[in-house]
Amino acid sequence: MSIRSGRRVADALRTAGVDVTVHDVDADLVPALADTRPDLVWPLLHGASGEDGSVRDVLELLNLPSVGTGPRASRIAWSKPIAKTSVTRAGLATPEFVTLPQSLFRELGANRILDAVVAKLGLPLVVKPSRGGSALGVTLVQSPEDLPRAMVACFAYSDTALIERAVQGTEVAVSVVELDGEPVALPAVEVVTEGPYDYDARYNPGRTEYFAPARLSPELADKAAEVAVAAHRALGLRHLSRTDLIIDGDGQPWFLEVNVAPGMTETSLFPQAAEAGGHDLPTLYRRIVEDALGTR
Structure with missing residues (x-):
């Protein structure tokens, strides 16, 4: 997915008249960056090193x-x-x-801890890695008997599990882009799946349907936009982001997580949102680059 995102953005920027070179994250990257000294780097690597700040640390080291x-x-x-x-x-x-490290989970006794989790948070629950993307290791738990299996699946991807109360409602992704330095929410994209929006649902055709813009009333769409922009500001994000929300039956948007490196493939949520908002992708991506360079 990272390679597809990189190529799609590169193609769009070239269409907009920007000189672009694409590099993979390998042993040749740092020498290439040091030799060419590009005016700007757009990291489009998904997953740990692409989203945990480490690649961006390297870019700062290289000035x-x-x-x-x-x-x-x-x-x-x-x-x-x-x-x-x-x-x-x-x-x-x-x-x-609640969060549970795998070590503590084992030391204190799995059954007692999980009984306490269900008593405190109720059911259904969502178990997910405390760090990670693409919904890897994420399980929707409907009954207490399913919780141990969900924990095992989660610990395959992370040494710490996040267990949260599952909110029933409409799942939406709200992308935010900074235009002239001000974060602006793009139209929400509604995500409809049979079962949880897990890795299989995200990347295998047929299980997920998207509505861009989301089928929300104007009032709920405004609420979702406000939450995404507020999260973008509160977390100190920059240039672009995507916030995942659930809107419950009372119209309350619930923050689930945020993505600092949204997917940019032809089926990704950020491009869908941009096009739903009437943006030409090459023009928008060039504007993001210009804003990042401080030339607007």
């Missing part, structure tokens, strides 16, 4: 400006418990949750 959130804010956003705590302090709603 190269980049599109997107800086390394310190990326690390905060990459950690779901820290991000949820940060947006809560900013007044946003997020489902109640």
Whole structure:
């Protein structure tokens, strides 16, 4: 997906008249960057090193400006418990949750801990890695008997599990882009799946249907936009982001997580949102680059 995102953005920027070179993240990257000294780097690597701030740390070491959130804010956003705590302090709603490291989970006894989790948070629950993307290791738990299996699946991807109360409602992704330095929400994209929006649902055709813009009333669409922009500001994000929300039956948007490196493939949510908002992608991507360079 990272390669597809990179090629799609590169093609769009070339269409907009920008000189672009694409590099993979390998042993040749740092020498290439040091030799060519590009005016700007747009990291489009998904997953840990692309979203946890480490690649952006390297760019700072090389004194190269980049599109997107800086390394310190990326690390905060990459950690779901820290991000949820940060947006809560900013007044946003997020489902109640607990975090359990695998070591503590084993030391204290799995059954007793899981009984306490169900007693405290109720059912259904969502179990997910505290850090990670693409919904890897994420399980919707409907009954207590399913919880141990969900924990095992989660620990395959992370040494710490985040367990949160599952909110029933409409799942939407709200992308934010900074235009002239001000974060602006693009139209929400509604995600409809049979079962949880897990890795299989995201990347295998047929299980997921998208509506861009989301089928929301104007009032709910405005609420979702306000939450995404508030999360973008509260977490110190930059240039672009995507916030995942659930809107419950009472019209309350619940913050789930944020992505500092949204997918940019032809089926990704950020491009869908941009096109739903009437944006020409080459023009929008060039504008993001120009804003990052401080030339607008």
